[in-house]
Amino acid sequence: MQLQSDILSAQKVVILRxxxxxxxxxxxxxxxxxxxxxxxEADQIIVGGSLPLNLINFGWETSPLKESDFEQALVILLDTATLSRIDFDGLNASVLQNARQIIKIDHHPVKEDEYPENTQRYIDTEASSTSEVLCKLFEINGNDVSLELAQYLYTGIIGDTGNFSYGFSSQTFVTTAQLVAGHDIQKFTDINHSLTVSSLDEARMKGYYYTNMQTEDDTAWIIISQQVLKKYSWSAELMSVYVNLLGTIEGIKKWILCIQYDDLSWRLRIRSQNVMINHLAQEYGGGGHPNASGIILQNSKQVEEQIQEIIEKLKKIK
Ligand SMILES: [Mn+2]
Known part of the structure; x- marks a missing residue:
């Protein structure tokens, strides 16, 4: 197929997500x-985009992007429904104008993707993950590729299916079986394991959530001040990664993490299972999606009262 040969024959490739x-x-x-x-055949393969804190220790590496990287390049945009979500590493999407060819490969269904007109799209919404799309597109067989390559794509598949607990089809198993063929299976079970373990520090953060969260009916909340973060030397940013732990408690349908940053401002992250909560965020100058919204509150004498008021309002949303 043309798409595969375009990708394999390009001299300069930029890959983003x-x-x-x-x-x-x-x-x-x-x-x-x-x-x-x-x-x-490429002699230049550029892989860009910043990595979230919880993935940094996973052995991945990206390089900082420069505008000149895009000149005459084949740019491949992966796993991203809309162009505005692409991580250009601080650059502007206009760098795509210098690209020789643009290819989007994805598994998310979307009507309007905002990508440039000349983008070639390969979208397989039946696939569990973009990693599975690539396996199918290139008919990847583990016997013909390195262990490292197979491990990357395997990680993508189990990442998007939560270790094969949702979002997969029978084809996912066929594709995955072919992907791992010929390699020591222990190298893949090691990945399953590494995705479920956490550092001692992370485990203690999660423990803090479970110990200190409060609940009433179907609402859960936790308030984490700078004082607490300093005591344990935790960053507000990393601590916020676990906001959805509050939603893993039986009967909880909406939850809020109120956390104070270094500059003493408060970020409130409101989440819900199926009730709409974004109007509450909007009421306080925040915003977001129906099930995931946020509010920023500057530090003041009234801030604690304000937080309590927001929690009370969240409890009443049905
Ligand atoms: Mn994906």
């Missing part, structure tokens, strides 16, 4: 880079 990268974003990105390195 969405911001707040997850395992599929990064797994498909590095998996494709490795595939091009092993089977393609």
């Amino acid at each position: 969405h911001t707040k990268a997850d395992y599929d974003a990064v797994g498909s990105q590095f998996g494709l880079a490795k595939l091009i390195a092993e089977k393609g």
